[in-house]
Every structure is written in structure tokens, then in C-alpha cells.
Amino acid sequence: MVMLFRCTICGEVSLAERAPTHCPFCGAHARWIVDAHAYVEPVVPELTEISRKNLEFTYDLEINAAKIYHCIRKKSGDGLILAMFKAISKVEFEHAELVGKLIGKAPGCEIPFVERLCTEERDKSLRTTEHLESDAIRHYKRFLEEATEARVREVFQALIEVESDHLELVRKNL
Ligand SMILES: [Fe+2]
Ligand SMILES: [Fe+2]
Secondary structure, three states: OOEEEEEOOOOOEEEEOOOOOEOOOOOOEHHHEEEHHHOOOOOOOOOOHHHHHHHHHHHHHHHHHHHHHHHHHHHOOOHHHHHHHHHHHHHHHHHHHHHHHHHOOOOOOOOOOOHHHOOOOHHHHHHHHHHHHHHHHHHHHHHHHHOOOHHHHHHHHHHHHHHHHHHHHHHHHO
């Protein structure tokens, strides 16, 4: 029987017979996904100055990644690359949205297509992605250490796991 599950990181809902291993929207791992009946809306905490600065940085980083991946998706003639970048561009845009909720920003409805942000070269795209994901993980590990708010710590923990999945995926295809 189909059930309703909810992600405690992005708040999105999914219908499935069993809890998804990863949130279909933000990529959060199973441990962050609950039966929708048990879902409690996270409270936006009062942010420390350092967390606000780190979340602003994260928001920009996620939007930038979403735009680059969207560009790669649009320009790619390779079906697998297209599928991969369709998936990860949407996940990064969802990250911008969930981080935005903590700092009072919203990324809009659609990822803009910025033609100059990428090339059509497969290997170059994957290398760029490897760099962006490694860079994000490095930053988020530091931001996690610097955060004292429980909600902010949860968000960075989940994001580190998701970006690590992306890095693994990209490296497998290099
Ligand atoms: Fe999620
Ligand atoms: Fe992300």
C-alpha cells in the first residue's frame, strides 16, 4: 500500500510503498526521511552571525552549481550525462531552496539557463563537477563545525552526505 513520506531536510513529500533510500528532491539519506504522520515542521532558529554568513555562502554556492549543471544538461548530447545533470541540477536547486528558508531567501521557480557557464565537453563537465562537489564538501564540513544551532547542523550534515554521493557518482563516470 502506498504511504506518505516526508523529508525532514527539505520538507518535500513522496508517495511510496516503503521509505525511499534517498529523498527524491534534496537527496537526503534515509535517516532524514520519516512517515508523514511523524513529521514536525522544523523551526527556523535565530542564527549566529557566523551561521548566517555560512548559509548565505551556501545559498550562492548551490545556485551556482545548479546553474552550471543545468547548462551542462542543456548542452549535452549524451543521454547518460543529460540524465545525471538533470538529476543533480534539480537537487542543488532544492538545496538552495531549503537553505534559503533559513535566511529568508527564495531561488525562484526555475533554474536559469546561462549559456556561457559550461561547454559541451563531457570530461571537462565531469572535472568541473568533481571540483564543485569537493569544494562544497570542504566548506560544509567547516560550516558544520562552526554551527551551534541544531537545525543548521542537521542541514549541513545532510548536505555533506548528498554532495559526497554526487562526488562518488561523478568519479565513477570519469
Ligand atoms: Fe529532501
Ligand atoms: Fe548541494
